Amino acid sequence: MQTFRVLIILCVASLVGLAQTVYAQTVAETPPIVDAERYELGSGDKVRVIVYGEDDLSGEFELDGSGIVALPLIGPVNIGGRDLAVAEQLISAKLADGYLVNPRVSIEVLNYRPFYILGEVKKPGSYPYVNSMTVLNAIALASGFTYRANEKKIVITRRVDGVEKKITVEDTTLVLPGDIIRVPERFF
Incomplete structure (x- = not known):
């Protein structure tokens, strides 16, 4: 009788271990749900703007209630409602308008809005x-x-x-x- 109880406990423990392993593998293999390429920026998002070769123009910024981000040199830029690629092009165009020659801009989302x-x-x-x-x-x-x-x-x-x-x-x-x-x- 005691051996039977021990056997049941060992079976349950091994099933729990197997379930934890499968869950861990599933979580590790699950891609992020938010598609960074199509994600539309909005009020409350915190982004990192990187202007290659221009550390003074790069930094972390938060979009205000209107979707505007205030950037050094070019001032406020409305990137709310735009995906990352369009926002990068918009900032590049503003920097190219009398400030930099052929600016390269990259944006990544640090914190998504609530x-x-x-x-x-x-x-x-x-x-x-x-x-x-x-x-x-x-x-x-x-x-x-x-x-x-x-x-x-x-x-x-x-x-x-x-x-x-x-x-x-x-x-x-x-x-x-x-x-x-x-x-x-x-x-x-």
Whole structure:
């Protein structure tokens, strides 16, 4: 009888170890959800602008509420709503207009803007974006549902190609930077 218990404990322990290994490999192989090439910059994003060969013009900057970033030498540049490639071209063009000959600019996102969760959760508000976050993870960050939450009708307001769209989602739907998650109240 004791040998049987030990055998069961060893089997369970090996299954848990196998599950942890598979999970670790899946997480390691999962690519980032935010496509850096197509990601549209927006208010609250923190970026690193690198002007090659010009360390004084390079640095870390945050987009203000209008999507504008204030850069040395050329001043405010509106890069909000543009993807990285277009933003790089815009800054290069401004630098080439009387300041530098053939400037080469690179932009990388350091911190994505937060997402927001509203409605019937215990702690509504803004939260920092984390790659591969699902709606259920976001609700857990907000300390879970209230007793009046309608868990089946969660809606995300998301900007797609410059237009805000409302999407009814499931627990496993991925959250993106800038998303507004609304958990409605149930009637009963």
